Amino acid sequence: MDLHYFLCWKVTPLLLLMPCGLQCMAVHITNEEPVHVIPGSNLVLKARIEQGSLEEVSMVTWEREPETGVSPVRVTLATCSGGRLKCAGTKQNIHVNMEQQETTLQINGYTRAESGVYAVTVTDHSGAKTTAHCIVREYEAVHHVSVSINVSHSSLVCGEAWGTDPHFSWFHERVAISSSVGTVSKDGTTLSVAMTPICGHFTCMVSNKLGYSSATYTAVPCETEGRGTTAAVVACLILLLLFGGALTFLLWRRQRNNNRGERLQEHLDDTV
Structure with a gap:
């Protein structure tokens, strides 16, 4: 076989x-x-x-x-x-x-x-x-959201305690983050800030199927273009008021001197 x-x-x-x-x-x-x-x-x-x-x-x-x-x-x-x-x-x-x-x-x-x-x-x-x-x-809801700053890396870090499947969203002055403000990491937890200096309100919102929670980091106020224009307008108005006041004072003083001259001339005529 x-x-x-x-x-x-x-x-x-x-x-x-x-x-x-x-x-x-x-x-x-x-x-x-x-x-x-x-x-x-x-x-x-x-x-x-x-x-x-x-x-x-x-x-x-x-x-x-x-x-x-x-x-x-x-x-x-x-x-x-x-x-x-x-x-x-x-x-x-x-x-x-x-x-x-x-x-x-x-x-x-x-x-x-x-x-x-x-x-x-x-x-x-x-x-x-x-x-x-x-x-x-x-499946647990989102809890205890916090935002901290890493000054050396010019970045903000968003943390969340123990929520299930958290999704991260960032806002600056209640507006979604633009490229001029910064970039968000793939997992959404870190915002690398591009603007200098870091200013305004940065809000991190964390959400899942059961709701959302948020936290805000507040930096120094931003000097926006609108505020600068308003300040310039106010300064111009103050200067105009000062100039107008000075001009009015000079005219008043000149008028006063003229009146005194006329009264003096009338007094001399009466005496003669």
Whole structure:
């Protein structure tokens, strides 16, 4: 017998006796991790099952455990089992289903207590198990926005405490930042100021799905063109008033001297 066929006949039975054979079953949660959920909304997790031609799913189990802790307790949320994989959740607000090679877990009215590490375990007909994990956290509002200045780099830095998916926007005197004022970094946290000197009000607004919060850095007042024009007009008016006052005084004094001269002439005529 040819050596190649001899080896195939010897190796094939060994592979069939292995729990997974050459095509082990795999499961992947398709949600981008970590998953952030707004309290009161619905949490939906989807997992795709990859199986070979020899594998058959006999059970799917969804579980949850705390993300941190010394000895976290795992809680079963839902299972799919039986000949046609009948699915059921352990609570009224928990729903699970199986469609072809995909399983979906949905929890209605999500609360903070339901944050943690979610696990989906797929068991095949031979009892072999494979598990995928996903971290789920509460979607939190923006908190404690602050703006600080880095004098040496002529930049302003915007900070935010712990809000989920924060988006940063900058304004100077309540107007969006222009190239003449400065440039904003890609992540939006830093404003490199181009104007010299740094003056006026710089506001950083941080927002997400739950709202926004802002903070303002106040520098010295800016000498705007309008203010300069106003100051020049005021100065001109003051000069005109002073000039007019001086001219009026001179005319009054001249008129007074003329009147005194006329009275003196009349007095001399009377005396003669």
